[in-house]
Amino acid sequence: xxxxxxxxxxxxxxxxxxxxxxxxxxxxxxxxxxxxxxxxxxxxxxxxxxxxxxxxxxxxxxxxxxxxxxxxxxxxxxxxxxxxxxxxxxxxxxxxxxxxxxxxxxxxxxxxxxxxxxxxxxxxxxxxxxxxxxxxxxxxx
Amino acid sequence: xxxxxxxxxxxxxxxxxxxxxxxxxxxxxxxxxxxxxxxxxxxxxxxxxxxxxxxxxxxxxxxxxxxxxxxxxxxxxxxxxxxxxxxxxxxxxxxxxxxxxxxxxxxxxxxxxxxxxxxxxxxxxxxxxxxxxxxxxxxxxxxxxxxxxxxxxxxxxxxxxxxxxxxxxxxxxxxxxxxxxxxxxxxxxxxxxxxxxxxxxxxxxxxxxxxxxxxxxxxxxxxxxxxxxxxxxxxxxxxxxxxxxxxxxxxxxxxxxxxxxxxxxxxxxxxxxxxxxxxxxxxxxxxxxxxxxxxxxxxxxxxxxxxxxxxxxxxxxxxxxxxxx
Numbered sequence: 001x002x003x004x005x006x007x008x009x010x011x012x013x014x015x016x017x018x019x020x021x022x023x024x025x026x027x028x029x030x031x032x033x034x035x036x037x038x039x040x041x042x043x044x045x046x047x048x049x050x051x052x053x054x055x056x057x058x059x060x061x062x063x064x065x066x067x068x069x070x071x072x073x074x075x076x077x078x079x080x081x082x083x084x085x086x087x088x089x090x091x092x093x094x095x096x097x098x099x100x101x102x103x104x105x106x107x108x109x110x111x112x113x114x115x116x117x118x119x120x121x122x123x124x125x126x127x128x129x130x131x132x133x134x135x136x137x138x139x140x141x
Numbered sequence: 142x143x144x145x146x147x148x149x150x151x152x153x154x155x156x157x158x159x160x161x162x163x164x165x166x167x168x169x170x171x172x173x174x175x176x177x178x179x180x181x182x183x184x185x186x187x188x189x190x191x192x193x194x195x196x197x198x199x200x201x202x203x204x205x206x207x208x209x210x211x212x213x214x215x216x217x218x219x220x221x222x223x224x225x226x227x228x229x230x231x232x233x234x235x236x237x238x239x240x241x242x243x244x245x246x247x248x249x250x251x252x253x254x255x256x257x258x259x260x261x262x263x264x265x266x267x268x269x270x271x272x273x274x275x276x277x278x279x280x281x282x283x284x285x286x287x288x289x290x291x292x293x294x295x296x297x298x299x300x301x302x303x304x305x306x307x308x309x310x311x312x313x314x315x316x317x318x319x320x321x322x323x324x325x326x327x328x329x330x331x332x333x334x335x336x337x338x339x340x341x342x343x344x345x346x347x348x349x350x351x352x353x354x355x356x357x358x359x360x361x362x363x364x365x366x367x368x369x370x371x372x373x374x375x376x377x378x379x380x381x382x383x384x385x386x387x388x389x390x391x392x393x394x395x396x397x398x399x400x401x402x403x404x405x406x407x408x409x410x411x412x413x414x415x416x417x418x419x420x421x422x423x424x425x426x427x428x429x430x431x432x433x434x435x436x437x438x439x440x441x442x443x444x445x446x447x448x449x450x451x452x453x454x455x456x457x458x459x460x461x462x463x464x465x466x
């Protein structure tokens with residue numbers, strides 16, 4: 001039997017060993033990276049919570065600002081209406097001032113005193129009969 | 142055919158003198174027995190009130206309290222305690238216009254009566270009497286509810302308000318002695334209380350005396366129920382020791398007779414004591430202020446000025462059924 005060409009077994013062993021070492025190294029590096037990623041995630045958790053709360057606050061503030069804007073717009077509209085009415089009030093006040101001035105003029109023209117007619121019972125000059133008469137107090141002896 | 146009984150209105154009249162003036166009672170619709178019981182109740186109450194409140198009786202509770210003023214507590218009838226408390230309240234209600242402490246000035250001016258003020262009042266020839274000065278916080282009246290007893294810091298006069306209270310208490314006694322619906326008129330010293338139907342079946346007609354005496358009345362008013370009191374200067378006048386003609390309505394602010402420009406003021410109200418208080422207060426306001434004060438209080442008031450003019454408030458005008466032309 002003829003002997004075949006001699007194969008370089010050591011090369012195969014070397015390649016296998018190298019591949020094994022590489023695989024082991026890769027596994028170690030991967031494990032290390034995974035642990036670091038987990039630690040990083042743990043460290044960042046409070047910051048993420050704070051960011052979430054800030055986001056919620058911002059949303060609330062935004063909604064309030066929206067409501068305030070709405071109220072301001074309504075007030076502005078009402079003020080615009082009132083401002084429109086003021087013109088009418090001013091013109092009516094001018095008219096009232098004119099009326100008051102006219103009344104004052106009439107009042108000045110009136111006499112200082114006026115005679116009020118006396119009360120009488122059907123014009124009788126004699127008093128009707130009475131059941132009693134109220135007289136001076138202080139008649140104590 | 143049955144004969145319908147004729148319904149008659151029974152009017153019974155009583156009278157005597159009390160508090161130096163005529164005391165009259167008219168009942169309408171009461172039986173003779175009821176009327177007699179009413180008169181007995183009035184008579185008893187008037188006498189008790191006079192014994193408690195008069196400064197014209199040597200033995201009255203008021204005379205004893207006045208003479209002990211500034212010194213001691215005095216056991217008194219409940220009526221005097223109530224009267225003094227009412228006078229104190231009237232003083233506050235009228236912002237001092239009504240003041241029972243004018244007794245010192247009355248005595249200085251020579252008003253008749255049993256001497257009350259004693260050594261507490263230092264009489265002067267002119268100007269207000271020198272009254273004891275109260276310490277800060279000290280009140281002129283101290284009362285004890287249970288006993289009852291009072292202590293006065295200064296002597297007091299309960300003339301007008303005393304008469305009004307006597308009428309108030311007598312009226313209540315009268316009402317307790319009669320059935321509801323009985324008409325009655327009680328008059329003492331010119332003050333009048335009425336209630337129920339009059340002898341004519343309607344309201345009571347009350348005349349307001351003409352203080353000048355030119356006619357019987359200056360006005361006639363119709364009263365369904367209430368009290369009428371008049372403060373006037375036509376009767377209780379006298380010559381003072383210094384020769385002046387003075388009257389009994391003393392202005393506490395000056396210690397002198399007040400009511401400038403007025404002869405008489407009449408007030409109608411629900412209670413005779415307060416009608417007395419307000420008639421005197423309005424009188425002391427004088428002619429120029431009487432209308433404003435009366436209107437501001439919503440009083441039904443009539444007044445006659447020294448020049449003969451008659452005035453009245455709006456509340457009085459609606460009650461006036463006749464006014465002298």
